[in-house]
Amino acid sequence: MDGRHPDWWLDELAYAGPEHLDPTYVDGYDRKAGHDPRSDLEILRRHGLAGDATLVDLGAGTGRLTLAAARLCRRVVAVDVSAAMLARLRAEAERAGLANVEVVRAGFLGYHHQGPPADLVYSRHALHQLPDFWKAVALTRVASLLRPGGVLLLRDLVYTFEPAQAAEQLETWLAGAAGSSADGWTRAELATHIRTEYSTFNWLLEPMLERAGFRIVEATPSRDPATYAGYVCVRN
Incomplete structure (x- = not known):
């Protein structure tokens, strides 16, 4: 944990999911994520995003967007x-000669x-x-690192259904899972996400x-299954 935080602060590494810390998993991540x-x-x-702009990629992973x-x-x-x-991200940036990429753990x-x-x-x-x-807490910190009028593009697994629809919507999502873990997220992996991770409504x-x-200027919820959403937000 960062020494600048109190003892009740969350240790994000413990919540990251062990597969994301595994070099073998990371080697196949881009194909899996697609x-x-x-x-x-x-x-x-x-x-x-142009010219003199500064972009922070939070949860950058292997850096497809960063690069x-x-x-x-x-x-x-x-x-x-x-x-x-x-x-992996650092190696790809060096291979591409991108001297303007900073990597922060x-x-x-x-x-x-x-x-x-x-x-x-x-x-x-x-x-x-x-x-x-x-x-x-995290979103408040994100706002604090942006200039006024700065933009957050957030995409995540978000439940855009009512609680009474959970069984129907989640089963629809699971039915479309990949057959192989090498090709995408399987039913078992998505079910683990539902049980143990923190997607919210x-x-x-x-x-x-x-x-x-933030002021939400664009919202793009998914339909059938209603398990994803994207937001373009402007900092006040």
Whole structure:
């Protein structure tokens, strides 16, 4: 735990999921995740990713978005709790000759931004590792590292259904799971996520964003299954 925090502060490494810390798992992560950053990159470009902009990628993983964004702006800070993820990201940045990528081992609750406030923050499928109390704390910290008018693009596993619909919606989600762990998330892996991780309802997450100091300007919940959401938020 960061020595600058009190003894009741959450240890994010303990909540990261052991697979994300495993170099063998990390080696196959990009294929498993199947993430194409181009659509998110276009959203960020519409909201100021260019020229002298600074972007912080929280929960950067292997850095698919980080590496693409670094070609368009002055500075990208890639933040993750997993040393294995960051080692892969750092190697890819060096291979590509991207001298404007900074790698920081930390999480939402441990990252301390250096330099002028960031213009943009990006986070994909990472906030759900935190229980709701800590999500609210984390989002307030995210707002504090952005300049006024700065933009947060948040994507995550978010439940956009009512509690009474949980069984139907979650079974729909599980029915579409990958058949092999090498090709995506299997039913067993998604079920583990539901039981042990902290995806929350959109009607809980959205007030957290607003209370943290953000204005939601775009919200894109998924349908059938209603288990994902994206938000473009502007810091007040």
